[in-house]
Amino acid sequence: MGKSTTPSFVTELPLVVNSRSEKELLSRFQAGRQLYNALLSEAMTRMNLVRNSQAYQEAKKIPKTETKKRQKAFQEARIAYRYSDYDLQAYATVVSNQSRWIGSKVDSNTQQKLATRAFKASEKVMFGQAKRVRFKVSSRLRSLEGKTNKQGIRWSNNQFVWGKLKLKAIINPLNLVTQHGLNAPIKLVRILWRELNGKRRWYVQLVCEGKPFIKPKNTVSDGLIGLDLNLHNLAFVGDEQAGLLPFAEGVPDLSREIRRLQRRMERSRRANNPDNYYPSFKARKGRKQILKKGKAKKGKRQWRISQIYGLSARQKRELERKRTAYARTQNRRLVNEVLRHGKHIKTEKVSLKGWQKRFGKAIGAKSPSFVQSELKRKAENANGSFIAFSTQTTALSQTHLTGERIKKSLSERIHDDVTGVIMQRDLFSAYLSRFVEDNKLSCADAQFEYPRSESILKGAWESFDLQMAKRVGASESPQLVVTSTPAEPFPLKLGKISQIAIPKGFGRQANSHS
Missing domain, CATH: 3.30.420 (Nucleotidyltransferase; domain 5)
Structure with missing residues (x-):
């Protein structure tokens, strides 16, 4: 008998994070990323062993009309190679105990959730829902979550708590949607980060039990x-x-601005990596001869990135994010x-x-x-x-x-x-x-x-x-008029609120030296 499910909804709040807290969060995300990659590699190894086993091949020959017999045969093939969510969670404990740094940064509940995440990714490949899995680079893992709100990553006293780390959230008392989520029972808590205007911003998501708040007009x-x-x-x-x-x-296209940034990025990359491209050549277009630039060589992994390229890439990501959000x-x-x-x-x-x-x-x-x-x-x-x-x-x-x-x-x-x-x-x-x-x-x-x-x-x-x-x-303006986005729910009545915490006395010291 499966677990009983109850309706859920998500309440998201921005967090106030200083430089010290952000450094600790990034180190914990780095530990979680390394653990996830290790778990994903082990899950794929066990999945391939199961798929290539004799028991699995025999189970595939059983007619689909014999449902119970077929399921039991597949289950026995999995048990033989310990390919299950529970076994992968046990392996996560072993890996974290062997690496003290991971064990000190990531709690046991978060370790188990990462194991479940890796197991489900491998299952998609096994069932033909995906062709391959993706291992996380440092900028790809953007969220971590716990299993319950009792320990590990949790929400307590209107603040985010993860071990000794405690972060305050920006809460609008006039927002009925936010207040509805804070008053509902919390199943689990998730922390994530997004890049807004080239800067990292942290958010907490409360997975609450019940149904979301519905506005009267909706x-x-x-x-x-x-x-x-x-x-x-x-x-x-x-x-x-x-x-x-x-x-x-009413959403601006912004495709012209994005193409302009892409051309600038390509010019910068060609100028800094001439050996990674094939030489230019002349080609005939109608009666004219034009000079075509060579394509990038395949297999080249050494790329020099300039500051102009990085700035253009951030501007491009920001335009795409705004367009998607609106x-x-x-x-x-x-x-x-x-x-x-x-x-x-x-x-x-x-x-x-x-x-x-x-x-x-x-x-x-x-x-x-x-x-x-x-x-x-x-x-x-x-x-x-x-x-x-x-x-x-x-x-x-x-x-x-x-x-x-x-x-x-x-x-x-x-x-x-x-x-x-x-x-x-x-x-x-x-x-x-x-x-x-x-x-x-x-x-x-x-x-x-x-x-x-x-x-x-x-x-x-x-x-x-x-x-x-x-x-x-009426011609549509290509520029965005509104500066706030759905990912930045800051009310005007609360005044100017920053997600970056500044220690007390910092401004006074700066003024005294000036």
Whole structure:
């Protein structure tokens, strides 16, 4: 019998960290990184032994219909080579005891969580969900967590505690979301760091028991929603409301600035590493001869990095972080807008990975997969449903109200139905998805209900055209106007708050010497 699970949510708070505390945190993260790499190497070794064993090969031959016998055979193959989460946790204790430095920096609970993390990574390779594992470099391990809130990494008296290390958090007493998380029972605590404006900032995440705080404006109604996703927009049709909403609305692209920084980085790297590139050559482009620069040589690991390259790389990471943060904020607002009109969602099962291969930049900027996953998660948490039906049996973009299918290209955004109905293509597909049951479209019901829904569909189409006209008329600024991000929830009423702790008397001493 599996463990009983209870709903959870995360409350994140920024920490106030001075230079001494940050040095101690970095040393503990370095110890955790080395332990994780050792555990991951051992997990992959044991996994390969299990996969190449005779018992495992015999277990694969057992028919899948004999479920219990097949599971027992696989389990015996794992036990023979001690490939389990529990055995890897025992190995973590052995490694930490042999290395006193790791044992002094990382507590036993955190060691066990790192072992579980490494074991799950190796299992993904074993089950074919991943091709390989990734060992952590110093900048890749960005979070550590405990098992409970009783010992090790924990939250006590409104501060972060890890052994002798105690850090204060920035708490806004007026924030209802934060207060709801602080008053809920805490399952475990996680510490992580992010890079903001080229500087490291530390945060604590409290994994709380219960359901998250829902703002009054984000209430979820009990209704049916037909959904249609494309690269740039989301069309939904509810019982009394419809809409065609763009992904990441108002978020600047910043692609021009990022490309400029990439060119600067490449020029700097070529100037400092001329031996790592093939020589330039002349090539013909039409009637002209142009000089093409040679590509980087494969296998070269010695690279000289200048200060200009490091500065440009930090600026590029910051632009990408801001763009991602603002896009996620806008997409979360879009998800809340859809759920206000219904929590029972029906949509086509589209291949988002196929979209990523064909339209990589558009998918990265708009994140339709993030919207889909958030809709599913929030709808199911609200006791709703998220049904994804097959596109092959329905073909909503080609189907008319009479049931006839007529193919049309992706560039045709207007659906001209054989019954005389003219509607925006995505809105019409979202409307038809409301009448799909068991991967089959009921065209009779859709045709019967259409006169009642035609007014809300036309209203959504008109409002979308007005938004597009405003967007084309007003040029979007490539620079970000807002300076705070969702990762920096500092309220204006609290005044200026810094995450860097300054010892008392530091300013007075500086003033006395000046």
